[in-house]
Amino acid sequence: MAAKRSGAESKGSGRRGASPQSGQEPRSEPPLSLERIVATAVELLDAEGVDGLKMRRLADRLGSGAMSLYWHVGNKEEVFDLALDSVLEYRGPPEIVESRDWRGDIVHLLEDWRASMLRHPWSASLLPRRALGPNILIRLELLSKTLSGAGVTDADLNVAIWSLWNYVIGATITRANFDLSDDDRAAAQQRLTGLSQHYPTIERSRLLLDNDWDGAFRKGLDFLLDGLAPRQ
């Protein structure tokens, strides 16, 4: 029964490297490892999108056979889970000082979260349908604590967190996908203009042409925070 190595990662198992002497190997790829697989999967996802991640292609990039991956990984879904989690890792602020400016802290946390996902546009769509990994839980915990410390009552806390979650997820998924299809944007606007008598208001406000995603995210977030914790 080959017990596949699971989650626990042991560092420092560094045998194997002791044989570069045998010069016949034209190319000695480093050995397969979970870390290498996940890192390469992220690269491949970044380059080719969700549909571009195939086990064979991943193996190609790793210089291995396709089936070798299954020693380290249960199945393809697990590759997605691991890649997603690795991308959401939070390198928090180096100094955890008690900030006076809780709003600024929250805005920073959420903008960083969004930026992390936009750096890997496949990640946002994946996040809501997979179980919550540790890295995203860390972010939620920090968010929770900050809100709580800012005076949001326990009764409102969950609503506040989910509202911010919804906002960030919705904004990032939308942005990531619109980003990928500029032509579609243009086509949609074309269609819209042609039918301006049907949609006069959104045509007037040029809703689909507004390119200031970052600014809109920030402004909308400010509105939401105003509602969640009005400054008295």
Add this chain to the structure above:
Amino acid sequence: MAAKRSGAESKGSGRRGASPQSGQEPRSEPPLSLERIVATAVELLDAEGVDGLKMRRLADRLGSGAMSLYWHVGNKEEVFDLALDSVLEYRGPPEIVESRDWRGDIVHLLEDWRASMLRHPWSASLLPRRALGPNILIRLELLSKTLSGAGVTDADLNVAIWSLWNYVIGATITRANFDLSDDDRAAAQQRLTGLSQHYPTIERSRLLLDNDWDGAFRKGLDFLLDGLAPRQ
């Protein structure tokens, strides 16, 4: 629509049993049509989820061969587009009266939108990555007009619309996916409780156990609307 024509010459060797619909055949499927294909695709999606929609299975349900679908439809993606659009159709309020209560109107519009998508849990995830169809544009136009009439300035209009869009999309995608995996929820909570020293705040607020999705949606929406158009 799409006229597909490929040169078909008759060679004339007509043998192949089982042809006529004359009396003896009990099966009398109605002929294929776009509407029937789309309606059946929605049924299949509702029953089996996004991954359950296969061209062969769809054809089975329609009592046709798989390739027959391609006369009416360009490819599988188009089936998704059509199914999505059909599900988002807006049966607006029968009377378009000028309501005094613009907030109530907006809440109703958004709750109806969310409900429509939750009735077909595959739809929310699909919406952001496909081009905007007419039905969703109608909803956006109505939303736009109502907000504008409520006093939201043109400068804030796009931000307001996208904020509400983000909120609804994020909330519905999250709800739809969490809904599908109750076991995962329990498992996540289990894991969370086990690690409560790492996530004390979200553990205390029982974030993942809060089941009042509808209430949370409504409350968060109220907060957001408070921020967007504060009642003075």
Add this chain to the structure above:
DNA sequence: ATTGAACTCGTACGGCGTACGATTAAATTG
């Protein structure tokens, strides 16, 4: 009776995830 457009569908192809077992390299044991 003939035609041609509208429609249906059987077959085939390449690509996918992955089960299975053979194979090899490394570590451990005697």
Add this chain to the structure above:
DNA sequence: CAATTTAATCGTACGCCGTACGAGTTCAAT
């Protein structure tokens, strides 16, 4: 040292998938 056990790799094969291709069928208009 040899023998054996374990960790890791990978070739082959299977069953599905979307769909290209082109032949077959129906039917209204001639």
